[in-house]
Amino acid sequence: MSKEFFLERYSQMGHNLTGKEKTQQSLRVNSLKTTLLDIKKEFIKKGARFEKIQWLKDGFCINEVNFSLGSTIEYLLGHYSIQEAASQLPVEVMSPKPYEKILDMCAAPGGKTSQIAAWMKNKGVIVAIDSNRKRLYSLENHLERCGVKNSIVYWGDSSEFNFGNDKFDRILLDAPCSGNYVTDPKWFKKRKLDDIKKNSENQKKLLKAAINNIKQSGVIIYTTCSLEPEENEFNIQWLLENYPVKLELFEGPGSSGLIEIFGNKLNKELTKTMRFWPELTNTQGFYIAKVVKK
């Protein structure tokens, strides 16, 4: 598939993208170890220019920096993580609380897992699973560096784990997806529509597992870093048609999920989901749905 093919699809969804949109480098302050104020002081001392991201609790973007953000003593001590702005919102929307039981279904490399632990103040339990052993090594490092003490990490396919009657209060399904061109310069050359459709089938399998493992009235956050509707609205439409769930509105800088795509009319509830269009949010492409089990 060509760049033109995908840009034409986005145009049909009402967005004239150039394919050259970029995202700013962003950080998340680790509240398990430090405060936003202390990190600000440290960065001012180092001569960095940065600003708080207004729609995030612990995020700020870097405007100018003359050192490597991934090799400072503060980074090594776990005081902050490098985490793209849009990808910080799912955990904020999920709002995990101390003493809850959380499932992070596709957890590696662990940025969101450590963010969940920070929201929980290291109290309660996070079960984190990923099928990619190599990426799990990064997750292990991330958890240690950030001082996470309340996780159980498994290697495997999270759709195949049986937790019996142990249901979760909240589930994060940051589903494996085709990604987007903002964070991957070679994206247009790599992606095919067939791959996106295959991803969609896997994502439905994971959504089904999430439904089986969530408590009644529990919250599932479904998220991808894809702009393709097959991985986003079409999956949530399928979920609404097949399971006792509803969608909840939440705040954020993105646009409403689409309800008419390529001539298909979808459930109007999907306007409660959120799309991050790169030209509007200055972030990567992203999609978030907050699903509540009835």
Next chain:
Amino acid sequence: MKELLDFLNDIGSKIILDESEIVNINNKCFKINNEIKSLIINRSRLVYIGSFLGKSKKKWVPSTILLEEMSKEIETNKIWIDDEAAWLFVCGRDIFLDKILNLSTELKEGIKYLVMNNEKCLGIVTVESQNNKLILSNNFDIGDFLRREKNI
């Protein structure tokens, strides 16, 4: 477990560990509470759990979580260094005596010390003699995270 206890003892730590709270996975040692214990469903697929304490790799390699806890708990066996020496230390270098700003107890050959930069614990050294001079030999530093990532 013995290596961990010896390590804690060597550095004067009073941290008490209950064997029933310890889980070993591939030579890595973790401390867990009862809530976490009750949620283990598939031991063979477990890769990380609770509070990581360190790993046995010929000698005991402490986790940064354990070092942070120890640095808050112990009053002896600590040395403080300045920002410049701190950066060289996390790049894997040893520390020369003239870089020490302060120390909690007199240096003795063969003894381990926590390396501090203000209130931050950066790693651990052993006092060694080289060419009739004492140096602080780097046993472990937090720059290990970057070195590990390169090997993934």
